[in-house]
Amino acid sequence: MMTTTLFDDYAREAIATGIVLILLVVLRVITTKLVRRYARLSQTVERRTNLVIKYLHLLINIFLIIALTIIWGVDAKDIIIAVSSLATVVGVAMVAQWSILSNITSGIILFFSYPFKIGDTIQIHDKDFSIIAEIDDIGAFYISMITKEGELVIYPNSLVLQKGISIVKTEFLSSEFTD
Known part of the structure; x- marks a missing residue:
């Protein structure tokens, strides 16, 4: 054996x-x-x-x-x-909790597609809540932005991918905010 x-x-x-x-x-x-x-x-x-x-x-x-x-x-x-x-x-x-998964997935898409970065000023085209603001932070779940009035706006990543967004030129924004 x-x-x-x-x-x-x-x-x-x-x-x-x-x-x-x-x-x-x-x-x-x-x-x-x-x-x-x-x-x-x-x-x-x-x-x-x-x-x-x-x-x-x-x-x-x-x-x-x-x-x-x-x-x-x-x-x-x-x-x-x-x-x-x-x-x-x-x-x-x-x-x-589908929105959590949706926001994480959107955050990964935003990372690799990289349409904008921190410091860019964007306009979100939304008929109910149109906004022009500077991007302060981009996280896994949301983007935080600061408006010309100094308001902090938190916008979910999934909505960023669903809405039309324009990147606003800095010179254009400066003249618009000072008027």
């Missing part, structure tokens, strides 16, 4: 796990460098950059967990059942 060690029994899984963990580290480093380079070129605020990096790392970690469960022999059918059950629970919970 031949005795085997635990490592001999699971050598293939242990090696694959090591490769996946190395791949995780490499992917996280690469995505961080790429996002930071993009942010530097587009002059994006550090806090926004860190949020996007955090979201991408979360996505990479989810793929890691799925890969490890497959490597260690969890049946694909069981994974699908678990993921669909989790998605159902999260989906039901998010029905009441």
